[in-house]
Amino acid sequence: MNEALHYTKLENNxxxxxxxxxxxxxxxxxxxxxxxxxxxxxVLSSEVYGKLSAMNTDPIEKKPLYHFFPGKEILSIGTMGCNLHCVFCQNHALSQCNNRKPVLKKNIHSDDLLDLIIKDQNNIGISFTYNEPTVNYEYVMEIARLVKMRSKFTVMVSNGYINPDPLALLTEYIDAFNIDLKGFNNSFYKKYSKATLAPVLESLLQIKKSGKHLEITNLVIPTINDDEDEFEAMCKWISRELGEDTILHLSRYFPRYELSQYPTPPEILFHLYDIAKNYLNHVYLGNMATELYSNTSCPKCKHTIIERTYFHIVKSGITDDGKCIKCGTSIIKYI
Ligand code: SF4
Incomplete structure (x- = not known):
């Protein structure tokens, strides 16, 4: 049994x-x-400790992270389960399965995981993703600690629905986060994700304060969370509280799991992109059959520093330490 962290014993076992x-x-x-x-x-036990459901080496842009070691690869691993229950979940086969329909494969020894990243020169480390990594907290902490000991990097792709104390411990070992901000409306979070908005905002603030790299993904669902005023309020909050250089990925929705709403029309994403750019320097569109709005430009001199064709990267205007080659503005994080 792998005893879990962060719990208390009550009466009657x-x-x-x-x-x-x-x-x-x-x-x-x-x-x-x-x-x-x-x-x-x-005793509270982690039932998914070390049991992987998925493992792939991906471009880091696929997480998505666009300002953290662009062009590099990362080993991505996931288990099963999630503490949110989004009816539109784009990865429900792993996140919403349960012990009656397990998807877990064999235990993979941590040495084998580390070997995979050490022997690959282009691999920067491990990303905890696919299902919600928070629910596999103990394994994430352990693997992240080992990865850091080998001077590689760690990434967590999360819904941000975690309490402050556990998150504080995690930020010691995680170098970069992509947090899903699913909407900017508590009723939306309650109705469609069986959760609340405030803890996610608190996590974003805490990660920002920790100094770790942060990017945000917003899945845009037509008529469900694409209200212009609400979206603008979200962008204003991100800019005011996290800074105008915060990276925002707008992702196109496709019908999955329990929601059969039609896919997001591209023109809605283009329109929201224009709104977001009024407040934020770096906004990207993802999950689209176009490479529009995927390049990175310098917010100061407007020079294009990275061109992307889906996951193919051309870095033409950037110094080795992540600055714009023309004006020296710092844009990309290489730690
Ligand atoms: S849903 Fe949250 S509080 Fe409940 S067992 Fe899972 S991690 Fe713990």
Whole structure:
């Protein structure tokens, strides 16, 4: 058994998990809401520790991270389970499965994972992604610690629905985050994700304050979360609280899982892109059959520093330490 962190024991062999804002009280033998943590005889156990459901080497742009080691590759791993239940989940086969429909494969020894990244010169480290990494907290912490000991880098792609104390420990070992900001409306979070907005905003603020690299993804769903005023309020908040250089990825929605809404029309994404650019220097469109709005330009002198054709990168206007070759503005993070 792999005992979980961040929980307390209660009477009658119950436990309360304190990893995320759900604060599940779990009876003996039962699972928490994420289906990844279970009460085994009064001890909270991580049921997904070291059991991978997916493992691939991807371009880092696929996470998406556009301002963190562009052009490099990263080993991406995931387990199963999620502490949110988005009806539009784009990866529900891994996130919304449970112990009755397991997708977990074999245990993979941490040495084998590390070997994969060490022997590949173009690989910068490991990304925790596919399902929600928070619910596999203990394994993420352990692998991230080992990766850092080998002087490689760690990335977490997350919904940001985690409590401040566990997140503070994580930020010691994670170098870059991509956080999903699914909307800017608490009712939307409640209705479509069975969650609340405030903890996600708190996580964004905490990550920013930690100094770790941060990019944000917003999945745009037509008629569900594409209200112009709400979107503009979100961009204003990001700019005011996290800074105008915060990177925002607008991602096109396709019908998945329990939501059958039609795919986001590209013109909606183009329109929201224009709104976002009034407040933020770096906005990108993703999940589209076009490479429009995927280049990186210097916000100061407007010189194009990186051209992207999907995941193919041409770095033509950038110094080795991530500055614009023309005016010296710092844009890309190489740590
Ligand atoms: S991490 Fe899982 S078990 Fe813990 S509070 Fe969140 S949903 Fe519940």
């Amino acid at each position: 119950q436990v309360q998990c304190k990893l995320c804002p759900r604060y599940c009280i779990i009876e003996e033998g039962r699972f928490g809401d994420c289906h990844a943590r279970r009460n085994r005889h009064g």
